[in-house]
Amino acid sequence: MNKVLLYCRQGFEKECAAEIAEKAAALGIFGFPRVKENAGYILFEGYQPDDGDKLVRELPFASLIFARQMVAVSDLIRDLPSDDRVTPVVAALQGALKKGGDLRVEVADTNESKELLKFCRKFTVPLRAALRQAGILLNHESAKQPVVHVFFIAPGHCYVGYSLSNNNSPFFMGIPRLRFPADAPSRSTLKLEEAFHVFIPADEWDERLASGMYAVDLGACPGGWTYQLVQRSMMVHAVDNGPMAPALMDSGQVMHHREDGFKYRPTRNNVYWLVCDMVEKPVRVARLMGEWLVNGWCREAIFNLKLPMKKRYEEVSQNLSMLAALLSENGINAQIQARHLYHDREEVTVHVRRIWSASGGRRDER
Secondary structure, three states, X not given: OOEEEEEOOOOOHHHHHHHHHHXXXXXXXXEEEEEOOOOOEEEEEEOOOOHHHHHHHHOOHHHOOOOOEEEEEXXXXXXXXXXXXXXHHHHHHOOOOOOEOEEEEEEOOOHHHHHHHHHHHHHHHHHHHHHHHOOOEOOOXXXXXXXXXXXXXXXXXXXXXXXOOOOOOOOHHHOOOOOOOOOOOOOOHHHHHHHXXXXXXXXXXXXXXXXXXXXXXEOOOOOHHHHHHHHOOOEEEEEOOOOOOHHHHHOOOEXXXXXXXXXXXXXXXXXXXXXXXXXXXXXXXXXXXXXXXXXXXXXXXXXEEEOOOOOHHHHHHHHHHHHHHHHHHXXXXXXXXXXXXXXXXXEEEEEEEEOEOOOOOOEOOO
């Protein structure tokens, strides 16, 4: 397969295309993106016949900012017959992969695709049975095998292909399905919850999101992000000149500092988490996060970078590069990830985990 299909947020197709073209070229894979405005996906077509397969193997999905999913696909299947849509899809997948461990029949995340999604749910059952009979899909789901994707762009028109289970999004349509807690003070709470799902492996939650940890929330008012930390039984220093939700203050886990988040300095040396959702220029936020990490004031940080109206990918890339350079210059080894989350709008969420201490070369995350 020479093509890669990337799901993205509607309206961010150009950013997704610019990113895949740049990162593919860095791997020596050359081609061109096909972009349809507001489609909710883009297609990158490589010049070599196996470029799609190569990309899903060699390009770390975690390094992508604007893509929700990455799938190697073949040519578009057009005009599926209404009396038998299953047979052409099965035929197109013959020989594409050895064995699939799961099947996802998906659409782009757009209003236009909502009706099509209903069909996809019904179509999944007979297609799964046929793929298992053809030996393309295992009889039982397996998280270790590739995922078979069928992506409908219109009735009777779809791409078919696969993603690698160790290099993809584990979520249907690349979107974690989260429920807004009725007692949360704002919907922004879902941003941080989604960030935990995307950036922190589930088997590390007990260690890295542990009860009793200390955390700082900069720009906390009214407490959407603090809510997530309190729910995990952390002790939170909430920094904001505005009021906090009374229920959070009544929890006994929150200390409210009526201060400017850019001027606040931690009063204790065992803060594990720093979170920040301040509406400010992204370069100022990135520098502030760098200061906290360089000084060892936190171990991990999750924060948002607000996006400009134009050159959004370029702006994010510049700020992430600046942050990486700042940490490197100060001897800090850190893992940096960024993602345009489902619950983000004109912003990108960044996660930084400090891995090594600034001196001595010892691991310092514990």
